[in-house]
Amino acid sequence: xxxxxxxxxxxxxxxxxxxxxxxxxxxxxxxxxxxxxxxxxxxxxxxxxxxxxxxxxxxxxxxxxxxxxxxxxxxxxxxxxxxxxxxxxxxxxxxxxxxxxxxxxxxxxxxxxxxxxxxxxxxxxxxxxxxxxxxxxxxxxxxxxxxxxxxxxxxxxxxxxxxxxxxxxxxxxxxxxxxxxxxxxxxxxxxxxxxxxxxxxxxxxxxxxxxxxxxxxxxxxxxxxxxxxxxxxxxxxxxxxxxxxxxxxxxxxxxxxxxxxxxxxxxxxxxxxxxxxxxxxxxxxxxxxxxxxxxxxxxxxxxxxxxxxxxxxxxxxxxxxxxxxxxxxxxxxxxxxxxxxxxxxxxxxxxxxxxxxxxxxxxxxxxxxxxxxxxxxxxxxxxxxxxxxxxxxxx
Amino acid sequence: xxxxxxxxxxxxxxxxxxxxxxxxxxxxxxxxxxxxxxxxxxxxxxxxxxxxxxxxxxxxxxxxxxxxxxxxxxxxxxxxxxxxxxxxxxxxxxxxxxxxxxxxxxxxxxxxxxxxxxxxxxxxxxxxxxxxxxxxxxxxxxxxxxxxxxxxxxxxxxxxxxxxxxxxxxxxxxxxx
Numbered sequence: 001x002x003x004x005x006x007x008x009x010x011x012x013x014x015x016x017x018x019x020x021x022x023x024x025x026x027x028x029x030x031x032x033x034x035x036x037x038x039x040x041x042x043x044x045x046x047x048x049x050x051x052x053x054x055x056x057x058x059x060x061x062x063x064x065x066x067x068x069x070x071x072x073x074x075x076x077x078x079x080x081x082x083x084x085x086x087x088x089x090x091x092x093x094x095x096x097x098x099x100x101x102x103x104x105x106x107x108x109x110x111x112x113x114x115x116x117x118x119x120x121x122x123x124x125x126x127x128x129x130x131x132x133x134x135x136x137x138x139x140x141x142x143x144x145x146x147x148x149x150x151x152x153x154x155x156x157x158x159x160x161x162x163x164x165x166x167x168x169x170x171x172x173x174x175x176x177x178x179x180x181x182x183x184x185x186x187x188x189x190x191x192x193x194x195x196x197x198x199x200x201x202x203x204x205x206x207x208x209x210x211x212x213x214x215x216x217x218x219x220x221x222x223x224x225x226x227x228x229x230x231x232x233x234x235x236x237x238x239x240x241x242x243x244x245x246x247x248x249x250x251x252x253x254x255x256x257x258x259x260x261x262x263x264x265x266x267x268x269x270x271x272x273x274x275x276x277x278x279x280x281x282x283x284x285x286x287x288x289x290x291x292x293x294x295x296x297x298x299x300x301x302x303x304x305x306x307x308x309x310x311x312x313x314x315x316x317x318x319x320x321x322x323x324x325x326x327x328x329x330x331x332x333x334x335x336x337x338x339x340x341x342x343x344x345x346x347x348x349x350x351x352x353x354x355x356x357x358x359x360x361x362x363x364x365x366x367x368x369x370x371x372x373x374x375x376x377x378x379x380x381x382x383x384x385x386x387x388x389x390x391x392x393x394x395x
Numbered sequence: 396x397x398x399x400x401x402x403x404x405x406x407x408x409x410x411x412x413x414x415x416x417x418x419x420x421x422x423x424x425x426x427x428x429x430x431x432x433x434x435x436x437x438x439x440x441x442x443x444x445x446x447x448x449x450x451x452x453x454x455x456x457x458x459x460x461x462x463x464x465x466x467x468x469x470x471x472x473x474x475x476x477x478x479x480x481x482x483x484x485x486x487x488x489x490x491x492x493x494x495x496x497x498x499x500x501x502x503x504x505x506x507x508x509x510x511x512x513x514x515x516x517x518x519x520x521x522x523x524x525x526x527x528x529x530x531x532x533x534x535x536x537x538x539x540x541x542x543x544x545x546x547x548x549x550x551x552x553x554x555x556x557x558x559x560x561x562x563x564x565x566x567x568x569x570x571x572x
Contacts, residue, residue: 020533023532024535
């Protein structure tokens with residue numbers, strides 16, 4: 001079976017006698033929780049049955065004037081497509097977590113301004129791996145052992161001991177940096193990017209001379225390099241053009257690719273679907289027909305522009321800053337989620353749905369763009385797709 | 396030296412968790428023994444006794460001064476706590492701390508025996524595809540099997556450290572004596 005605990009989408013998970021084999025603790029928590037959680041539907045503070053809760057949700061959406069959909073990063077592609085159709089029909093806003101994290105990088109990749117590759121290619125060919133502003137040991141525990149550093153690839157048979165080089169650029173030490181052959185602690189990401197560009201061009205950089213020279217020398221020696229950009233890089237960068245310049249320079253030295261370190265299993269799927277349907281990635285208003293940063297979920301909440309929110313598979317009350325999250329409760333909140341969360345405590349309508357990969361089958365697009373198919377293992381609970389389809393048909 | 400930001404400080408304190416834990420080594424045991432070299436246990440020195448404790452050739456109860464003299468009560472308690480993981484250690488001396496393991500699988504993929512026994516599974520980063528492997532992840536925690544095939548087993552053992560150096564949380568240790 002497949003694990004949808006993080007963006008790795010591990011497909012070698014086995015269930016045997018109630019034990020989960022090969023999954024990390026994130027995956028085990030998700031799979032076991034999915035089997036043991038008893039979560040009941042709620043409508044306006046009363047426990048009701050599932051169908052009643054869906055009817056209540058439909059009424060709230062029909063009565064709303066400013067409707068928004070948020071989340072969707074953990075549900076399969078078909079459910080995401082239906083949610084986009086609902087937003088289109090209701091002329092509402094639609095957004096996912098990519099407006100806060102990897103959307104900027106994914107956009108550059110979809111527009112083919114940045115060269116990207118698949119994780120299988122990285123496993124088979126990469127001899128230089130750089131994690132920039134990311135700690136996959138904590139965020140994607142199996143990322144290093146499945147794809148980047150420890151596995152023996154088709155052209156990297158000597159593995160991590162001789163064939164691969166792992167470097168980490170971060171603001172602090174991390175568990176990942178303990179495994180790396182080179183760690184560079186930077187205070188200012190843009191300054192270090194500029195230093196790397198200078199060294200690649202044969203100029204003397206104004207800062208990080210020794211580190212930049214060492215890194216560029218190592219990249220020159222390598223045949224296939226890949227950079228994984230995490231949230232540290234995303235928020236340390238005010239201009240994406242600088243990163244693009246760096247990647248262009250590195251591509252002059254060797255074959256060099258970039259993959260974002262998105263955390264949600266199907267974030268890229270949502271980005272690609274919305275891109276195919278309206279030409280934009282996120283923060284889209286169907287009423288205005290444009291994408292703008294003011295239509296991102298956090299901006300809409302700050303300005304209190306929305307009266308009804310449909311949240312699918314997300315916990316914004318926990319993940320957003322308190323000032324913004326506290327405004328969620330002012331709107332009518334409809335939540336579709338497999339397990340109780342902070343958002344479920346304040347939601348007006350709660351509809352428990354199955355966990356993708358366990359109770360729901362479908363397809364997801366991994367953060368590197370590869371489509372992963374999976375099937376449902378149990379069909380006891382209602383799926384996000386079913387609930388969204390009911391809502392779409394009713395409105 | 397630069398003053399570290401708040402986030403860095405918090406992370407360092409959090410990260411020190413694994414580092415501040417006392418390692419099960421002969422020197423750390425020796426520090427807690429009476430250090431009188433009384434020879435009552437049959438060994439010439441307390442240091443020799445500490446080495447035998449780690450290699451499980453001797454037991455703590457054989458140190459009579461430690462057991463009988465009340466002034467060593469605190470040291471005795473600390474030694475017993477320190478030696479507790481040895482009870483669950485494999486025949487190669489491998490000690491697994493499940494509370495530190497996150498199930499990342501680095502050790503499973505890096506172990507040279509796993510690689511040679513399972514070239515189409517562990518070697519390419521996937522889960523084990525046969526039962527001959529030494530390490531596998533069950534319920535998010537590493538577990539040891541077939542320890543007799545470990546490179547640290549038997550008379551011709553070598554000090555392979557593939558599973559230790561790939562674990563930043565120090566969930567795997569070897570009792571070395």
